[in-house]
Amino acid sequence: MKHALSALISICQREGLRFFGQTGRLVAALVRPLIWLFVFAAGFRAALGLSITPPYETYITFETYIVPGLVGMILLFNGMQSSLSLVMDRELGTMRLLLTAPLPRWWLLTCKLIAGALMSVLQAYAFLAIAALYGIRFPALGYLTVAPVLLLAAFMVGALGIALSSTIKQLENFAGVMNFVIFPMFFLSSALYPLWKMAEASALLHDICAANPFTHAVEAVRFALYVQPNWFALGVTVAAGLVFMGIALWGYDPGRGMVRQKAGGPAGS
């Protein structure tokens, strides 16, 4: 137990040191959602009317609606970037060091996932702070109740990233998958538009969005920010996270032999 904990702390520390050591990484992570908030959402404010739906009890501006979605965007991009670092670790060899630690492989991957999720949550809070300064505020308690939900959502998208990384041999391939995963996942969700708005445009689009686990992660965050639990969204997020984690563990199972490529391959053999 002590050993497992010391590994978790070490992996989190490494992730934190790398994050804070790379000046500008936090700024870069925040630029994307802030542009969406300040430019895209401001422009759409007049064009898009939103009716009153839970958790909202009054009419809201588009900027207010979009903030939980942009928080989801931060989690999604950071979760994928964390998995990208796994592919890099593999190419650089540091993955071998991790996988040869005398601990169960599932725990080592979980530690990596937790470390990445913590960094994501940190960035999400930095974004929420800027949004508050901009005038988009949530109930004070909401900033507290959203914390565990952010962690769960970050865990889910991070597990998806690890699952993807387990099937990818090279960094170049991963960049392609990012485009095929991140953008569809983000745009086919309730991050930018409510599901009922999607239904008005196309029933098929609505169904796809409703089936997207990222939609449920965003909705869980949205409700938690208003101190309301959305059990269904939370349940889907947790279930999807467990399924993705299962795929990730399967992908990194040494018995399958797939890991030999992921761990850098047997150079010269």
Add this chain to the structure above:
Amino acid sequence: MSGLSVRNVTYHWGRHRALDEVSFDVAPGAFCALLGPNGAGKSTLFGLLTGLFRPERGKLVLAGHDMDRATRSALAVTGVVFQHPTLDLDLSVWRNMLYFAGLQGLTGRGMRGRAEAALARLGMEERAGEKVRALNGGHRRRLEIARALMHDPQVLLLDEPTVGLDAPTRHDLTAHVHALARDEGLSVLWATHLTDEVAPGDHLVIMHKGRVLEEGRTPATGPALTAHFLAMTGRAVRADEAA
């Protein structure tokens, strides 16, 4: 029983047989040079010895721990230096040591003491605060060896650890690891394709195309060993072609 035992290990990469019934032993405190040209199967064997993947057939025992049945116990008594560097270039030497210590379950003052001692052993203590990126190739390798020794392993595995290093640095590292085996009773498996890294009295395993061609005490060193190695591997090539 301690030391290292490889018994009838076979492994394929697709249809290619990378290891074919490989067997040899390394006694406690022995320095075993695993000599083989590129493609001999050395790195595949290291992948199996470090649990990155499992052999299709055969048995690997490290310091008395069966790699298949007691993987974690086997890894806990093994220090590894991989062929490709596994250091985090963006962290300091000290942070790299602490990261590894955490993975090994070392904590608190004991961890710091061990990290300091390991760095001192390899003459790296004054570089503790430097970023790994700023170190030259020789110092990076020293750091990897220091790190691999931090948890007091009984078996030390090094996969072509001198690749890319200049001759004096290669000589220093080879001599140092020989001393570790002699003075501290470590069982060392040192994979290389360079015959000048083999010292008199070393245990020698010559591999070629996934098979052990010869095992035993080093018959010679220097140019004589080079000639012997070339004759062995050349003979194996001719036998393959005839078959």
